[in-house]
Amino acid sequence: MSVLVLADIAASGVALATRQAVSAAQHWGQPVDLLVLGGTDAAAHAQIAGVRRVLHADAPQLAQPVAEEVARLLNGLAGDYAVILAAHGSLARNALPRVAALRDVGMVSEAVGLLGPNSYQRPIYAGNLLATVDNRPGLQILTVRASRFEAAALDGQAECAAIAAPAADGRSRLTGQKTAGGERPELGSARVVVSGGRSLGSAERFHACLTPLADRLGAAIGATRAAVDSGYAPNEWQVGQTGTVVAPDLYIAVGLSGALQHTAGIKDSRVIVAINQDPEAPIMQLADYSLVADIFDAVPELVRHLQTEATA
Amino acid sequence: MRIIVSIKRVVDHNVQVRPRSDGSDVDTSGVRMVINPFDENALEEAVRLRERGIASEVVVVSFGDATVQESLRQAIALGANRAIWGQAPAALDQLAVAKLLRHVAQREEASLVMLGKQAIDEDAGQTAQMLAALLDWPQAVAVSELAVDGDTLYVTREVDGGSESLEIRLPAVVSADLRLNAPRFVKLPDLMKAKRQTIETLDCAALGIDLSPRLQRARVETPPPRPAGQRVGSVAELIAKLRNDAQVIA
Numbered sequence: 074m075s076v077l078v079l080a081d082i083a084a085s086g087v088a089l090a091t092r093q094a095v096s097a098a099q100h101w102g103q104p105v106d107l108l109v110l111g112g113t114d115a116a117a118h119a120q121i122a123g124v125r126r127v128l129h130a131d132a133p134q135l136a137q138p139v140a141e142e143v144a145r146l147l148n149g150l151a152g153d154y155a156v157i158l159a160a161h162g163s164l165a166r167n168a169l170p171r172v173a174a175l176r177d178v179g180m181v182s183e184a185v186g187l188l189g190p191n192s193y194q195r196p197i198y199a200g201n202l203l204a205t206v207d208n209r210p211g212l213q214i215l216t217v218r219a220s221r222f223e224a225a226a227l228d229g230q231a232e233c234a235a236i237a238a239p240a241a242d243g244r245s246r247l248t249g250q251k252t253a254g255g256e257r258p259e260l261g262s263a264r265v266v267v268s269g270g271r272s273l274g275s276a277e278r279f280h281a282c283l284t285p286l287a288d289r290l291g292a293a294i295g296a297t298r299a300a301v302d303s304g305y306a307p308n309e310w311q312v313g314q315t316g317t318v319v320a321p322d323l324y325i326a327v328g329l330s331g332a333l334q335h336t337a338g339i340k341d342s343r344v345i346v347a348i349n350q351d352p353e354a355p356i357m358q359l360a361d362y363s364l365v366a367d368i369f370d371a372v373p374e375l376v377r378h379l380q381t382e383a384t385a
Numbered sequence: 386m387r388i389i390v391s392i393k394r395v396v397d398h399n400v401q402v403r404p405r406s407d408g409s410d411v412d413t414s415g416v417r418m419v420i421n422p423f424d425e426n427a428l429e430e431a432v433r434l435r436e437r438g439i440a441s442e443v444v445v446v447s448f449g450d451a452t453v454q455e456s457l458r459q460a461i462a463l464g465a466n467r468a469i470w471g472q473a474p475a476a477l478d479q480l481a482v483a484k485l486l487r488h489v490a491q492r493e494e495a496s497l498v499m500l501g502k503q504a505i506d507e508d509a510g511q512t513a514q515m516l517a518a519l520l521d522w523p524q525a526v527a528v529s530e531l532a533v534d535g536d537t538l539y540v541t542r543e544v545d546g547g548s549e550s551l552e553i554r555l556p557a558v559v560s561a562d563l564r565l566n567a568p569r570f571v572k573l574p575d576l577m578k579a580k581r582q583t584i585e586t587l588d589c590a591a592l593g594i595d596l597s598p599r600l601q602r603a604r605v606e607t608p609p610p611r612p613a614g615q616r617v618g619s620v621a622e623l624i625a626k627l628r629n630d631a632q633v634i635a
């Protein structure tokens with residue numbers, strides 16, 4: 074038996090999370106196959122080290138697939154595999170529970186630790202607690218928190234095989250997509266993230282304050298739910314339990330309090346910086362470096378320092 | 386059109402939960418319990434659909450011990466027409482909940498089942514998708530906008546880095562994102578009225594459904610804390626630390 078990894082859809086090349094999921098898949102010590110969908114570049118995925126075979130299902134309905142189509146495809150393949158795994162991104166969150174139900178097996182969401190052949194660690198209660206869960210032996214279906222795993226190298230030479238996809242069902246149709254886009258690195262995999270909270274006060278001030286800093290550091294921009302709900306930042310920037318979980322080298326929390334639901338999404342960051350005028354704010358206890366200051370003074374000063382030193 | 390809304394009773398998000406001293410499970414004794422926030426969004430949307438004449442009836446269902454009846458009464462006070470308490474052991478996993486919901490959806494001849502996109506205790510985010518698969522219905526997960534026209538559902542759902550719009554044929558399963566709506570607050574007189582309404586009891590063990598958990602919880606612990614941080618006195622000091630100690634900026 075072997076392990077099947079569902080690759081994230083990538084507009085070009087290979088998503089970082091896919092390489093991390095392939096690393097996680099080595100845990101079982103069995104051959105690893107990779108399923109890529111639609112127009113995704115199968116040849117690029119064949120270079121991921123540790124992959125035996127790339128299975129490429131390229132049908133029109135899989136270019137921007139709905140869960141139903143992905144689940145039916147995976148259900149057809151499941152009989153050949155001991156494990157089906159993917160990064161905990163929207164594609165897998167949407168499709169894998171469907172596959173689990175079709176196979177009458179349990180599923181483990183967002184494993185952060187792989188302990189045995191069917192034993193996992195995963196965060197519960199917004200990351201406040203860590204649970205060890207044992208899934209029943211038999212087919213294992215799970216998503217992993219990709220950032221907990223080293224990315225597999227790109228020096229592999231897997232074989233590629235085209236596979237057929239079941240005909241489209243048509244009861245669910247994708248009619249549009251909206252992405253934040255832009256020049257910024259993607260929030261979920263950025264090396265540096267600058268996040269703002271409610272204290273920014275307006276969309277204009279949010280951007281005026283944080284954009285220069287993010288530009289200076291090549292950072293993605295994040296936000297708290299309070300900032301998003303107040304209309305300062307778009308939904309997809311929300312970081313936390315119910316937004317994106319980030320794990321950058323550097324996370325800069327600007328004028329946000331550090332509610333549990335927010336910090337659930339940042340605890341894997343290597344270095345956390347907090348700037349807040351309230352020394353008692355929870356984020357100030359969590360941060361590796363905390364600065365008690367008014368953000369409207371401190372952030373521009375930070376940008377000035379980084380600028381003059383870069384030109385010096 | 387009849388809508389089923391599932392309600393999970395969870396620990397209030399403001400409570401800082403701890404493991405039991407033997408590490409076997411979460412210590413939930415004596416803590417404040419509430420309706421899962423995402424389920425409130427699902428319920429609110431369903432009630433609005435009925436208020437607009439699109440749905441004929443909203444039925445809420447919760448699986449668990451006797452305490453879930455309190456959450457069901459609250460759901461009635463918030464606008465549900467009737468409630469079903471699925472009397473069940475606490476340790477139902479997502480697949481078991483999905484199987485029970487399938488039973489209820491079929492029995493009630495529902496056209497739409499609405500759930501939360503995740504429960505804030507277990508954070509699995511699986512039940513809606515599992516239910517949709519078991520019913521062989523289409524699904525829309527993490528929905529932030531919803532409109533119904535005849536037997537078509539137009540939804541916007543939240544995905545990594547943006548959103549997508551879907552057109553879905555009913556019957557279907559929908560899971561609610563927090564942004565779907567702003568749930569109304571419960572009014573005291575409505576709560577008093579709801580106290581008098583009967584709640585149907587469903588004996589889950591008698592349904593002949595395999596509810597044996599696929600997932601077993603072996604241990605619960607507090608994650609290792611991050612090392613204590615330091616306070617810096619100035620922006621210049623912050624930059625020096627980031628550059629020289631942490632080496633995260635050039």
Ligand SMILES: Cc1cc2nc3c(=O)[nH]c(=O)nc-3n(C[C@H](O)[C@H](O)[C@H](O)COP(=O)(O)OP(=O)(O)OC[C@H]3O[C@@H](n4cnc5c(N)ncnc54)[C@H](O)[C@@H]3O)c2cc1C
Nearest residue numbers: 270271272297298299313314315316328329330335350368
């Ligand atoms: C079910 C549920 C899910 C949730 N999911 C998420 C989630 O995924 N992500 C998320 O972020 N939140 C989430 N929340 C919301 C969360 O509980 C908090 O309400 C939110 O994170 C608070 O945002 P904030 O820190 O921006 O605002 P606040 O808590 O209001 O904090 C503002 C901070 O700014 C500081 N400040 C004000 N002015 C200045 C200034 N001039 N200079 C310096 N500092 C200043 C204040 O001292 C304060 O600490 C969720 C809530 C619920 C109930």
Ligand SMILES: Cc1cc2nc3c(=O)[nH]c(=O)nc-3n(C[C@H](O)[C@H](O)[C@H](O)COP(=O)(O)OP(=O)(O)OC[C@H]3O[C@@H](n4cnc5c(N)ncnc54)[C@H](O)[C@@H]3O)c2cc1C
Nearest residue numbers: 391448476477478479500501503504507509510511512602
């Ligand atoms: C061995 C074991 C022991 C457990 N012990 C406990 C415990 O002591 N206390 C505890 O709270 N949990 C316990 N659980 C977990 C509990 O059974 C899960 O919460 C359940 O499996 C649903 O998972 P979830 O909340 O992550 O689902 P999600 O997929 O995140 O939930 C999505 C949606 O499904 C619906 N839903 C989920 N559960 C129910 C329900 N019971 N009734 C109605 N609708 C529902 C809600 O609409 C919810 O918004 C235990 C689980 C196991 C396997």
